Amino acid sequence: MITLVGKIFDGERIIEQGTVIVENNKIERIVEGIEIPQGSTVIHGNFIMPGLVDSHLHFFGVEEDNVLSWNIVNEIDAAIRSTRDMERLLRSGFTLVRDLGSKVAVRLDYLQRRGEILGPTVIASGYSLAITGGNDDPKDLPIDIAQRLSYSFYCDSPYECRKAVRMAVRQGARVIKVYASGAFSQGGKILPGLALDELKAIVDESHRFSLKVASHAYGKDAIMDSILAGVDTIEHGLGLDDETASMIKERGICYIPTLATYEIPFEVRDPEAKVYREELVKRHFSEDMSIAVSHKLKIATGTDYVGSKRRPHGRNYREAVLLSKYMSNLEVLRASTSIASECLDVKAGYIREGYRADLIILKDDPTKDIENLKPTNVSYVIKDGRLYTGYGLYQE
Secondary structure, three states: OEEEEEEEEOOOOEEEEEEEEEEOOEEEEEEEOOOOOOOOEEEEEEEEEEOEEEEEEOOOOOOOOOHHHHHHOOHHHHHHHHHHHHHHHHHOOEEEEEEOOOOOHHHHHHHHHOOOOOOOEEEEOOOEEEOOOOOOOOOOOOHHHHHHHOOEEEOOOHHHHHHHHHHHHHHOOOOEEEEOEOOOOOOOOOOEOOOHHHHHHHHHHHHHOOOOEEEEEEOHHHHHHHHHHOOOEEEEEEOOOHHHHHHHHHHOOEEEOOHHHHOOOOOOOOHHHHHHHHHHHHHHHHHHHHHHHHOOOEEOOOOOEOOOOOOOOOOOOHHHHHHOOOOOHHHHHHHHOHHHHHHOOOOOOOOOOOOEOOEEEEOOOOOOOHHHHOHHHEEEEEEOOEEEEOOOOOOO
């Protein structure tokens, strides 16, 4: 039995002085004031809260950050590097993550649940679903080799896309990731992605298997198609406007802006495309976010980090820091825990009786300074009821 005493954020509100009692892998009790059961291990923390959530990342296990590297990386290398990244995420305070397309995440999910590797719970999509010649298709390679090496299933009709969903389910997917548009990763302007009839087929087939659908969407057309198809989360969402925001709010879709990925410059060779990217990103950090907050969308933290040198796992708290420019620190904590867990359809993100014991203990209060979520401020992590040292105390 573990007893935590201190200031508590329970996923919704602040308890100035309270006690959390953990037994086995569950939260046994949470009370205001101090209550210490006899024989328990007692930890006094300055700030106790649910574990952090990254709703959008990739376990690519690469050093270089480009489409070709993501696709041709050796799977053994990716697995070894990603196992290391799993521990880094956990010791940085992350107890739940969602991988939206990679070669190894479904196996990380499996091994973590068996207790064979250390890390957060992984909700993995398996391979993502995209069109031939689309966003993550490495066009420098012959098509047959690209399809064999890719972490995406290419599908080019509603019927092919239904089969692609079943292929992802066969892999062990717990969410389905689709590309409603292209992105910046090919170094040019945004290209079209899956068409509306294809997206509708994917959503219908995914929901038949009780799986949520996450849609990568750049531009109003892609966002609108995603909404009309019935997806569950909008990823990135560059080009949001009042019309699409109202529809997202009405349908209860989650909005995951992945601001952290855009604060890192991405290599763009074409000068015209570079200006285009900079304009879209600038708008995303201003108008898009202003619209999302004013419409009170369900905004969740997600970084789109991939485990490269430029976007390393372990610094995923940066999304919370960037969100704090648009909402209060308390609202950011909700976006990082309870709201994100709801968007992932996981019973987590709260300190409540009967919930899984996924908690972190911080040295300082993030409601006063959101930078206090940084890894060196994490003293302890409790994952499934087991106590680990965070990077505030742990030395690699």
